[in-house]
Amino acid sequence: MRIVIDMQGAQTESRFRGIGRYSLSLALAIARNAGHHEIYLALSGLFPETIGPIRQAFRGLVPQERIRVWQAPGPMRWVDPQNASRRAVAERVREAFLETLDPDIVLVTSLFEGLGDDAVISIGALGEPLPTAVILYDLIPLINPDEQYRTNPVYRGYYADRIENLKRARHLLAISESARQEALGALPFSPEKVTNVSGACDEMFTRVVPDADQLATLNKRLGVTKPFIMYTGGADARKNLPRLIEAFADLPDTSRHHHQLLFVGRMPQSEVSALRAHARRVGLHADELLFSDYISDDELLALFSTCRLFVFPSLHEGFGLPPLEAMACGAVVIAADAASLPEVMGSPEALFDPQSVPAISAKMHQALTDEGLRARLLENARTQAQAFSWDRSAKLVLRAIAPFERTRESRTGRAVTFERTTLFEPKIKRILLLKLDHMGDLLLAVPAISRLRARYPKAGIDVVVGSWNQALAQTLPFFDRVLTLDYFKRKSSLQAELSDGSLGEFVKQLGFYDLAIDLRRQPDTRFVLAQVEAGLKVGYGSLNPAIDAKLDIALPTYQDLPFVETPLNRVSISEQMLALVDALPAHPSDYVELPPLAAPLQQHTRAVALFPYAGGDAKEWPVARFHELARRLAADSTVELVSVFFASDKEAQRFSFDGLEKVVIQVGLSIPELMRHLAGHQLCVANNSGGAHMAAYLGVTALGVYGGLETAHEWAPVFGNSYVLHNEAACSPCHIPARRDCPHNFFCLDDIAVDEVYARCQELLAQNGAALPIAQSRPSIKSTRKKLFQALAPLVRQCNEDELSQVAQGIALSLPTRTRRTLFVDVSELVSHDARTGIQRVVRSILSELLKDPPKDFEVWPVYATHDRTGYFYAKRLRSRFMGQDDPGAVQEDPIDFQAGDVFLGLDLNPYGIGVQEAFLDEMSRQGVRIQFVVYDLLCVQMPSYFAPGSEALFEKWLNTISRYDGVVCGSRTVADEFTQWLQAHQPQRQGTLEVGWFHYGADVQNSHPSSGMPSDAPRILRALRAAPSFLMVGTVEPRKGHAQALAAFEQLWQEGTAVNLVIVGKSGWLVEKLVARLRAHPEFGKRLFWLESISDEYLEQVYGACCCLLAASEGEGFGLPLIEAGRKHLPILARDLPVFREVAVDHAHYFHGTSGEALTEAVTHWLTLYRQGAHPKSEGMPTLTWQASVQQLLDSVLPMRQVIKPVTRLEVPAETE
Incomplete structure (x- = not known):
């Protein structure tokens, strides 16, 4: 099973809190326990500073090429309504990105992100949702809304949107039984679709004995002068901190005056100020309530291990990680008797009533003074800390999502892609128009309705109008049904009104529509549209985030105020309504009506047509396989007829179907005869040929068996009910004249087995002409890109050139365009000036060998950078020259297109240029490109007097830069030893392990591009x-x-x-x-x-x-x-x-x-x-060595799948600190 884990819960500000720790710890445990499952991590590029640490955390557990990053232009946070369109774009880019990873299931670590940051998480924004499981922490705002929820419409709209997305998940993974029961009580999920997977705390949480000097320094910084009572967590209302402050103030003097209350962790300054003010009101001195702000993990462990008491008074938690962490560190812990906390605490003696200040204060005093209770709580802490395990939670997750595993081809072989390619079919079949206006408004809507009818000529259109407009609507030639709903009154001066009950009953009677449009620009009727069941809801914005969140397309709107001109009230109402029609997602079938070509000569219910030839063997599935397919179909009791069509007797002579009565040979039919015969079949199987297109046009289900001569996406059948089976070959389109010219054994067609085609025939015949369910047709990368472009079209229509460029760049980085990986070889100095130094002789020799014999599954591209531009460019002229195909017209300027799994090798010595391109290399690294450099020597820093002034500083900066990436390969073992010594002496800041390898140069000059x-x-x-x-x-x-x-x-x-x-x-x-x-x-x-x-x-x-x-x-x-x-x-x-x-x-x-x-x-x-x-x-x-052997040594260190790193060359370098 392929599990794609959305890691944004560990990327946002949540990473500093329990949700972030839960997200990262659970994902690590899933990776540890994955077994035969494939784990992919999906990271947002909007949080670049988090990507390196996450990659490092999973090093050795998840291959780096399976840690993928998607990009979209920000900002997107919900608190700014201006971000809505950007967020909609990002949602669709992210879902397309996830679709290209071909997951069995997507695991979302935290859905409720993005209110105040740039997290984007949606389910089903691009269409049919990918199977998704969501970690559910709690439903507190839904069940127990606080003041912010009740008074902040933006927050309400945000949370309503999150809940709607949550409902589209296929499985919920609750972090406690309490959270599970909340979900079952508040959401439409059956018990088997909500699993309690519990939680744990990180292994780092254990009792420590801090260094005395370091502890004294920490205490001094925090103001700790006495034994302290500790709390860590957020400061929102449900955390119940005012009552904790009051309870501390109510402690007997013998306890209060000997202790301080310490709140640990980052809190908003406004909350800190409010809590300090509350403390003053209840009589606390400034030194009695302390705040730590951000602290490191080591400092948190020290505080857990040395606190006198840990108190967690929260009114509502999904799990309650801080008390468990405190118990793991050997603290005496008490907590609220609420929600999930009793599960975590495991002892009634450790609980108090969080609504009662006296109860909190009494339990605190008891836990500070009753040594018997303290001993029992410490023993309970040891027991509880061991009862929770991330590995156990991970196994529960894997068991819960096991039913989502699909049967699929081995991913180590070539998987045949089966996809539906139909373009010209009506996507919009039922349309609902809301025009709850007066007569003049309905007449002004006629141009928009006329354009809508022209755009969807086959769709049924229903309209809802006020009863006074019924007669007028019935005279217009557009509508299949005219429905009435009296919301407004006949007189404009009367107040509009509509009861919830009558609206609910009306909407229920309407049923489901593919498209619903509210043609009224003013926002007062948008609540009706929001309740309609429709695949696509379109209208102007309502200025109400909760309503707008339910619209798929909400055009910008403006409040009507006296004496204020807006972009809308300067435009005709008719043009405003036309804009709604124009904002609809474009589809190839828009405005298209196909004329009929032929009626069937005779209709067969279970008949299959075959076209074995395509006019050239480079486009033909082997004829022998068509022959075997015909025999299989003829032997199938459910098949009534198999017709095999040939253009000539010469073609037909190669087939023999003696004894097979169901098989009928048709030879040399005229085009009209051919169409009449073909139209009577249910299914047609053909190569990339006219037979497939003709069948599809005539309404026969078409199955094309395509190779790589031309791309299936360019030449696939597009009418009716069309499908293609093909291999996504990296070499396609090749346009070779014959199959004998293929250097890859023609795998694109020869790897498609008769069993595969026959199985698809059975599936399609069983559908009786209906489309296969989308889940059975795995989308290709190209079809996903196409779907994304169609979905984005209405959203980017108002974008300026810069914004469009940013969207395009995000798509390019998020959705791969090729299946083969690329080895980028930096030869910037060679492109700029071949000085014919010893190093450049090595560069020429290695590049020549790599181009002559590229590593398996890689394409080799020499690339270069300049000092005055950002980024690397393909060295096309140099490549042509090295491959003996000198092309003076080759373009040099194309920027490189990189993706996860690629490798960048800094082969040329270019210290200044690498410094200029450092930000670009960082972006490549974040995207999953493995970056390595060749170090020829360290002479600039070993013998600086022999080099020009400034060389030592430049070279040392270069060494520091290249040490931040994945690896260094030295030109000898001696240099590897010297580089290792330099690393140990200088300790360049980086994260994790730096791989240091070495190789020797070749000596055969004739193979060095002499x-x-x-x-x-x-x-x-x-x-x-x-x-x-x-x-x-x-x-x-x-x-x-x-x-x-x-x-x-x-x-x-x-x-x-x-x-x-x-x-x-x-x-x-x-x-x-x-x-x-x-x-x-x-x-x-x-x-x-x-x-x-x-x-x-x-x-x-x-x-x-x-x-x-x-x-x-x-x-x-x-x-x-x-x-x-x-x-x-x-x-x-x-x-x-x-x-x-x-x-x-x-x-x-x-x-x-x-x-x-x-x-x-x-x-x-x-x-x-x-x-x-x-x-x-x-x-x-x-x-x-020959240069061939030298390059193989180099590749052993450079390529991730080889990594033959010699023992001397592994070096653990200290990680960067906060």
């Missing part, structure tokens, strides 16, 4: 290199590379008469101006000293072959790619003794120490002696 070209003087230089022992240095000329030391050493060798060459390959870098001038002016330049700048890979290969030794004199490296390349060429190596060089070359190199010219002269002389004797270390057999 450059080519030889200069004219290359032959002369290569001859000179072969004429004497030549030592090769490869890499950018910069201070740390050791070029100055090498030059000094070789000058001494030349002075001593040693015949050797020094060859430098690499461009000029930074801080080497003097060295560069010295090299260019050197007397041996071009003779025994060669500097080859920016040469091609082709030329470098030949230089390797002409030299006798690679000299690796660098004082710091991240890997040492030249050593690998030398080993592959069997070129001996003389290297500085660095850990990374020993990691790469092991015993296949000769190592030297020292930084002076003399030290290197000695090392070269010694090496030459060994070389002449053949005793030098050989590079043959040195471990090297």
Whole structure:
């Protein structure tokens, strides 16, 4: 079973209170106990600061790609009526998002959110509700309304809307038996649909012994100077805090003067001020009642563990988490004898009458002074804390929702999508118009009614008018029924009136309508519309939130005031009514009347037509399967006739149905004959061909079996009762000329089995032409998007360009557009400027290999960012060039489209650019994109003097930034060790575990997208290199590379008469101006000293072959790619003794120490002696990798499903604190 948990209860301000803790703890327990069930988490992007902590809390329990985020433009809170349209948009986006997750059931952790924040939770706003279970905490405002509910119409409208949504849930999960009984008494749910799943407290709640100094600091901050009586929770009226204050004031002096009363937790400042004022009125001093405001979890544990008494006086709770948490921490706890609290407390001795101040005060005094009672309460606390368990609650939830599990294809294979594709059928069949106005108003409504009739030509329209308008209404040619309801009086001056009883009886007689419209702009008749039963209720707003909450479309309205112009009273009443018709959701069948084409030659009640051919095998379900389907249908006793239609004898010759009397072959019929024969069938099965469309148009149920040549959504049958079976292939539409051209074994059609098609035929035949229930047709992502767009059309009509852009962006982030995942490879520097450094050689090699052999189930896209724009863009021209498909016209500018499950790899070294794009990367991470970076070295922070000013600070900022994401992959184990040490020393702030991996580079230049070209003087230089022992240095000329030391050493060798060459390959870098001038002016330049700048890979290969030794004199490296390349060429190596060089070359190199010219002269002389004797270390057999193997090592760390992380590379980094 796939369970999608809406986590907004743990994202809003509720996360600081019991509901938030309940939501998170229960969801974690469900994930722990999920077994074979798939758990998805649905998060709102309107609370970005909560997404990271929730992802971290579920790490290891729920795969990160199953933690999904939806987006919509805010604000949406109910307290501002201007947010209504935005909230309606968000409700539909959220429900479409949930539908794309294909849940068996949606579990809502808290439905009653969104009054003062941007939570959006609805059930059925987009149409047929997804199966939904709701955690029910309480129904306090419904059962026991407080002053806010009675006096605040916005709150009443909000709560009425929440209750209506709650009624559309399929199951309620009550947090206590008390809450369950409330639901059964107040809501239309049968007992089996409301389950008590109880609750518990988090495992962190346990008795602690706080550090004495830390406790003293905390007490000083809170003003605690005496033993204290504690309360934690909200401050709303039902919490009964004024009576608690009075009870404390009434304590005997021996108790009161030795204690303080401490209210713990965040409370609105207005409530704090009111409670302080109340305390003063009952005689408390300022230091007797204390407030903590927000405190950390550790501080809460310390207070629970050290309080003298915990008191919970609430009049009404759904569960009562704070007293249970206090008991788990070893506190002495007493609570109100009300609602669910007796269940939680488990002992009558711990209870008091919350309505009685003397009773509260007496129980407090007893619990403070009676040691026997205190001992019994502590023992009871231990027992009760163990009686409640989140795992137990989770198992109760899973048992309660088990009936919602659907039988479905294995999600590990390719699931065949079966969906209804009908477009041109009347969605609106019964319409009710309310026009409770006077005669002139009815005449002014004629244009709107005329447009409505044209829009829905097949619909029946009933109208309700005052009795004085009955005759006029009957003369108008629009109405099927004219009904009368005298609300207004014939004379405008008389007061309108209508009793509730007469209205209720009238509405009951009307029955259900697909659409109901109140054409009157003034708000006084909207209460009638609100009570009508209709799928869609449309009218102008009523200025009453409770009524408007019952309307599906409420156009903006304005109060009629003397001398005040409004946007409406400047517009004709006729235009106002036309606006109501235009606000209706658009549908393709609007204004469409299809002419009849053919009458059936003979009507068969259980006949099936088959069209096995489609004019090309790239569109055809295998002919042999059509043959088998015909045999199955012919053998079915419920099928009367099977007609197989062919265009020619050649097609028909491949079929043989000897002995099957039910099968009739029809060959080469004319179009009129074909239509008359086909019209007499009940069902038609066809490929993506004219047969499917013709059958659908003629009113025959059409079942198309579609492949990926063209998208089913573009070419599916759309008339009558149409369906399609297809695989949603990521490669569709492919437009290949024949199936032999498909590189994927044509799975899109070949994976559709005869059993699947035959089963659908049986289902459709059983419907006798009626549509299948929607639950049997699982919607595809594309059909969900289409449904969403249709639902949003009337809601966004008044949006400006910015608002439309925000809605579009929310949809793009919320609803995936592709089924394959993407590996985004950041090559920003390569796109900007290929400096042909060692790092960029690695980048080119890895990118080339990834594009040539992408990882399974991933599409690889190189991407880039610039310093002056936010976001990443597809590097289309670069990709084309690397794939040998150079396209100068390829567009570079398309922004990337990312979704959960994608992977971003920061392959290029781009410290400044990553800082610019940090906010964009944060958004990608919140959306579920796995973000990893390659770290080539830490030289900027290890050797800052060798780099340009400011480099160290920039690089350190980059390290801090990349450490906030999912992982880092280093270019060697040495760098991984150094990076780990840097993390431990600097402790960058992040949440949870940072994965640190490493890999080695490849050495096969031919597979690294090599450059080519030889200069004219290359032959002369290569001859000179072969004429004497030549030592090769490869890499950018910069201070740390050791070029100055090498030059000094070789000058001494030349002075001593040693015949050797020094060859430098690499461009000029930074801080080497003097060295560069010295090299260019050197007397041996071009003779025994060669500097080859920016040469091609082709030329470098030949230089390797002409030299006798690679000299690796660098004082710091991240890997040492030249050593690998030398080993592959069997070129001996003389290297500085660095850990990374020993990691790469092991015993296949000769190592030297020292930084002076003399030290290197000695090392070269010694090496030459060994070389002449053949005793030098050989590079043959040195471990090297191909770039293919190197990339596989990299992917083992980068991709979430592989994650072969080497033992050294796991590092737990401290979580961020509040």
